[in-house]
Amino acid sequence: MIYMDYNATTPCDKRVVEEMTPFFSGRFGNPSSIYTLARDAYKAIEQARGRLAKLLDCNTNEIFFTSGGTEADNWALVSSAFGLRNKGKHIITSSIEHHAVLHTCQFLEKVGYEVLYLPVDKYGVVDVDVLKQSIRNDTILVSVMAANNEIGTIQPIREIADIVKSKGVYFHTDAVQVTGKTPFSVKEMGVDMASFSCHKLYGPKGVGALYVRKGVTLPPFLHGGGQERRKRAGTENVAGIVGLGKAAEIAVSEMAEEEAKIRALRDRLEQGVRENIPEIIVNGHPEQRLSNTLNFCVKAVEGEAMLLHLDLDGICASSGSACTSGSLEPSHVLIAIGIPEIMLHSSLRFSLGKHNTEGDVDRVLEALPNIVEKLRRMSPLWQ
Amino acid sequence: MIYMDYNATTPCDKRVVEEMTPFFSGRFGNPSSIYTLARDAYKAIEQARGRLAKLLDCNTNEIFFTSGGTEADNWALVSSAFGLRNKGKHIITSSIEHHAVLHTCQFLEKVGYEVLYLPVDKYGVVDVDVLKQSIRNDTILVSVMAANNEIGTIQPIREIADIVKSKGVYFHTDAVQVTGKTPFSVKEMGVDMASFSCHKLYGPKGVGALYVRKGVTLPPFLHGGGQERRKRAGTENVAGIVGLGKAAEIAVSEMAEEEAKIRALRDRLEQGVRENIPEIIVNGHPEQRLSNTLNFCVKAVEGEAMLLHLDLDGICASSGSACTSGSLEPSHVLIAIGIPEIMLHSSLRFSLGKHNTEGDVDRVLEALPNIVEKLRRMSPLWQ
Amino acid sequence: MDYTEKVYDHLKNPRNMGKIEDADGEGTVGSPVCGDVMKIYIKVKDNIIEDVKFETFGCGAAIATSSVLTELVKGKTIEDAEKITNKDVIAVLGGLPPVKMHCSVLAESGLKSAIADYKGKQDNDRKRQGG
Amino acid sequence: MDYTEKVYDHLKNPRNMGKIEDADGEGTVGSPVCGDVMKIYIKVKDNIIEDVKFETFGCGAAIATSSVLTELVKGKTIEDAEKITNKDVIAVLGGLPPVKMHCSVLAESGLKSAIADYKGKQDNDRKRQGG
Ligand SMILES: Cc1ncc(COP(=O)(O)O)c(C=O)c1O
Ligand SMILES: Cc1ncc(COP(=O)(O)O)c(C=O)c1O
Ligand code: FES
C-alpha cells in the first residue's frame, strides 16, 4: 500500500504508541484525583504540555488540550463570539477555511452574528487589502487558517496578525495543517489563538489543543469539572495527550530533515504528473505551499473515479478534504480560487509524509497516467 | 495498590486495549476517506456503534460518539436550549447533577435561560412532586442523572420520563455512572437523550457517546465535517471508539456477574466501616444505590487528610467526585441531601470495581480505623 | 461509504464502454457542473436493442450503474428495456451507499433519453416515408 | 495538585501534635464549615516559647503547615516567633500547590492568636498584681 493522504490523517509513530500504551491499563489514574496513581497521570499531562509548548514556541500555561482540531476551532470561535457579544457581533474569516471554521461561522450567523468571508486570489492567498478595509468597530474576531488542507497554500499570518492586532481585535488561526510540517511559532506569528490536531502529526485521532495567548480572555466551551485550569472540562484523554506530547517532541527534533525530504518527493511527483498527464491544472501557490501537498485538476475525469482506481492499485489519495469525500458538493476551496466549473469535480490531492519513498512516487507515476487515460476514454467530455 | 475509586475512572480491560492498538499505526485510515484502509476504520466504528447499541438497548443510528461524558452533557443541554429557544427558555434539572450538567446550566443562565434545580430528599432522590408542578409551557428540557457519582443514589428515571414526556418536553439523563454497572435500557426508561462515558466502564478516557432517540431534533454542538451523520464534526477517535465498543461488549456479557460480586464486597466494606468506626453517617439511598458505591462522613476528620493517609497505605479513594478533589468547596451533593455543615468536609467515597477482592476490603478495614483514630487525636473537633 | 464488490468489478471492467458512431438512439443526461454526465448509445434492429454503449464522467456509482444498465438492456425489446428502473440496476450491484442512490437514477434517465431519441427518429423516418 | 515529600513527612509524623492542658496561650482559627480549624497552644517561660502544640482539622497542607510551624516556634522568643510568616513555613515544606497556599496562612494566624492570648493573660496578671 502506498499512502499519500497525510493531510487527511497520519499513522501514529511507533514511539508515540509506545509512550501512550502504559496509560490505558497501568497508569490509568484520573488526573484530578489526589493519590499517587492519579498524580502520575497529572504529571504526564504536564510533561506533554511542555513538549507541545516547545513545538509551538509558547508558554505551557497557554496550551489547553481538546478533543481535536474541530473542538479547538469551535471553542475559539463560539466562545469568543459569546464572550465578546457586548462589544460587537462582526466576525471575519476567509472563504477557504476548513469546515470546522466555516460551519461554525454559519452557526454563529444563525444565532445573530455577521460573518465576512474574505476572498482569495487564484493561489488561495487571502486578500489583505480587503481585510484591512473590512475591520469595523464591532469586529470581535478574525480567523484565518495558517495553511489550507486541500491546496496547501500558506497564508501571510504574521502580516495578517499585525493588521488585525493594530485594530485591537483578536486573531485566531487554524494551524492544524501547518503543525509538524514546517516550523510555526505562535509567538513570532503574533496570533492570539491557534488550533492544533494531533492526528496530523503522527499521533492519535481525537486529541488536539488550543493555544490561547496569555492575556486573552476566552470563556470555556465545554462546561463541567475544573480540568485544564477550569477552561476545558472533561476527564482528560490522558493517553492521547501523552501521545500528542511525544509527537510534538519528535516533530521538534525531526521536522526540518523530514520536510526537506518530503518536499523533494513532492516536487518529483509534481514534475512527473506535469510531464505525463496532459491537460491538468496544478492548484495552490507555487512557493507559499505546504511542502508535502500536490493538488491538481484533471480535465474530463471525475475525482472519485480516479480515487477508486488508485485504491485498486493500492494507492491512497484524496480528491480534496477527507470530510467532503463522502459528499457531492464541489470543494469550496477550488471554487474560491476560481477553478472553472467544469473542472470542479476533477481534483486530486496527494499529500506526502515521512514514510514515503522515491519508489512510492514512481509507482504513482506509473499508475496514474493509465487510470486517467482509461477514464478519459470513457468520458463524454474528452475528445 | 488497592484501587477503590472506580467511579472516578477505571483501568482499561486488557481486551479493550488489545482491540484498540491496531488502529494507531496499522489500521489508521481516516474513516471519511474513500480507500480500503479508510473504509476499514469506518467499519470498525460502525461495529462499535452496534456493540454500544446492544448495551444501551437502542438502534445503532441513535448513537453519536463524543469526546466523553462532559461533551455529551454539554451537547444535550446547549444544543437543546439553542434549538428550542423559540419554544421557551425554561430548563429543569436536579441539584445533585455532575458539574458537566450543573456548570452548563449556569452557562445557559448567563445567556438568558432560566433553570430550576430540583430539590432531593435525604437519600438524594429527586422530588417527583416538585418536578410535576414545575413543568411549564415554556419548559424545553428536563435533565436528571440516572445515578449519582458521589453517593450512588439511583433516580426513578422511568417515572420521571413518564411525567416529563406526558407534557411533551424532552428528557435527558446523564447515564455516565450507571452504564456498565447495572443494566440500563434507554428504551425501557423512555428517555430522549442519554450521556455515556467510556472510561467509567474499563475503556479509555476521552471518548463517550450521546444517545439521541429517533425523532428527537438536536442540532449539532461541534460544527465542521460531516462525521457522525452530520451531527458531530471532528475526525473520529477511531481507537477510542473501538475501545468503547469492546468495553460495551464485555459489559453486556459480564456485567450481571460482576455486579453481584462487587455488591457483596461493597456490603462487606460498609458493614466493616459501620462496625469499626464510630460516629459516621452513610450517605445515599439504602437500596436504590449503585452496587459499588459507599460514601460516608466521618465526624471531626477532614476528607483530604484521610485520603492522603490512605494513599500512604497504598489505597486509592476519593472524598467525592474526582473533579472537586482539587477544589476547596464542599460537595453540592452532600449539601443537597442535608448533611450538617460541620460534616461537609468529612466525606469519603469508596467505589469498587471488578478487580477488587475480599482481601482488598479487609486491608482497607485494617487501615482506615487507624487513620481515623490518628486524625481524630489530632482534631480540635473531636472530644 | 462502502461500495460492493460488484461495483468494483464494473469499475475495473466496465461492460459496453464507448461510443456507437451510427447509433439509432443517443441520450445525454447530467452536467459536468454537477459532477456527472452520462451518454447512452443504442443500436436497434426489429425493435430489439442489439447493441448499447455508454460514456460516463462521474463517480464510481455512476460508472458502475451505467455499465450494469447496458448489460441489462442488451437484447431486450424496447418495451422491456423501458421497464428497467434504477432499482433493477441497484439490485444487480447488490446495493449502493445511501449518498449514492441518486447516481443510479442517472443511468435510468440516460436510457430513457436514448430510447426517446430513437423513437423520435423512427417517427421522423415514418413521416418522411409518407406515414 | 502535588505535595512535596516534606509535606508527606509531616503528615506521617506530625511534630508537636496534641494539647497543652496548662497552656499560657491558646489560639483557635478557622471554622469546621470552611473545612479547617486549627488550635495552637504555647507554654512560655522568660519570654521564650518552651513548648508548643497543635490540633488541626483540615487538609494535608493545613496539617503539615501547623506541624512545621510548631517546629519553627519552639525555643524562640515571643518577638522572634511573631516574625514567622506563612512564607517561612512554605519554604520549609519546599512549596505548596497553588490552591493550597491559603492554608498556610491559617498556621500563621493560629500562632498570632495564641501569642495575643498569652499577652492578654500577662497584662491581666500584671494588672492583678497591681501594675
Ligand atoms: C485545516 C484543518 N482544520 C481542522 C481540522 C479538524 O481537525 P480534527 O480532525 O482533529 O477535528 C482539519 C482536519 O481534519 C484540518 O485540516
Ligand atoms: C455523572 C457523571 N457525568 C459526567 C461525567 C463526565 O464524564 P467525562 O469525564 O467522560 O467527561 C462524569 C465523570 O467524570 C460523571 O460521573
Ligand atoms: S454521479 Fe454524481 S455523485 Fe455519483
Ligand code: FES
Ligand atoms: S486548610 Fe482549607 S483547604 Fe487546606
